[in-house]
């Protein structure tokens with residue numbers, strides 16, 4: 001195997017700084033002595049099937065330059081030398097709306113990153129979990145098997161519903177949440193809360209903070225974001241960020257269907273996305289509008305034989 005190795009050693013005013021980064025040009029009057037040793041292509045001794053060779057520096061070049069030479073060079077060619085170590089990282093402040101699955105995943109990315117990132121996630125509700133916190137209607141669950149519906153960096157061994165029939169290759173659908181591969185909303189919520197706790201992601205999240213406005217300031221090159229604390233519409237403050245992330249998801253803004261006369265209905269009205277468990281369905285005749293996945297989950301779950 002061929003390889004090339006270059007070592008640079010700079011001696012600046014008696015301090016040895018190895019490598020090619022990390023020295024500053026303000027040592028203008030100091031002498032910089034550069035020692036460059038170049039190891040040219042040779043054969044590796046790692047692989048016994050290679051014809052073996054020995055690593056020998058072919059040439060040792062020593063140069064003496066003044067650091068001001070660099071500045072003069074840069075001046076002549078129209079470049080400006082930035083007076084900071086190369087590979088310095090620019091700090092980015094990131095503001096994220098929401099603390100659901102997407103924001104939790106992103107917060108973990110930020111935590112793992114070696115970039116200089118400062119993240120805050122503003123969540124309107126008093127809990128993390130997003131749609132899995134807000135959707136709690138009877139029978140609510142995910143239509144993706146739990147083994148797939150989880151964060152790849154935090155797989156859970158705790159799912160109570162992992163069973164996939166060996167005969168029927170697709171998962172068995174049953175209303176018994178202990179024996180279907182689709183977990184319930186409450187179990188998924190517990191999973192996300194657990195992940196946030198286990199990974200210490202709460203430090204990025206501010207609960208009961210609703211983002212109510214955002215605009216880009218071209219001069220500052222920053223987002224100016226308005227945030228309401230709690231329920232008081234007058235308690236609004238401003239925050240700024242380089243990057244603004246909309247992690248609100250698509251299931252967030254529920255609305256009543258446009259059915260003429262709907263608002264004239266005298267009895268209680270429930271929406272799957274905003275279920276009110278204080279309304280007792282026992283002994284009542286219930287009409288369900290819609291036959292999508294929520295209705296498919298709700299109808300068997302509110303049968304008279306079920307208690308919920």
Ligand SMILES: *[C@@H]1O[C@H](CO)[C@@H](O)[C@H](O)[C@H]1NC(C)=O
Nearest residue numbers: 068069070071072073074075
């Ligand atoms: C380089 O240019 C700057 C600005 O034009 C000047 O202040 C500085 O003295 C120059 N440096 C050298 C080493 O020529």
Ligand SMILES: *[C@@H]1O[C@H](CO)[C@@H](O)[C@H](O)[C@H]1NC(C)=O
Nearest residue numbers: 124125126133134135210274
């Ligand atoms: C989440 O916040 C919204 C807006 O404030 C509210 O309407 C909703 O009821 C809250 N959800 C829960 C489960 O508290």
Ligand SMILES: *[C@@H]1O[C@H](CO)[C@@H](O)[C@H](O)[C@H]1NC(C)=O
Nearest residue numbers: 160163165172176178179180
């Ligand atoms: C789930 O269903 C399978 C197949 O019908 C059965 O063998 C198993 O005992 C059930 N498990 C639970 C927890 O009910």
Ligand SMILES: *[C@@H]1O[C@H](CO)[C@@H](O)[C@H](O)[C@H]1NC(C)=O
Nearest residue numbers: 214246247248249250251253
């Ligand atoms: C944020 O994303 C949601 C879902 O995609 C979208 O409905 C909403 O308009 C977006 N908001 C902004 C301010 O872009």
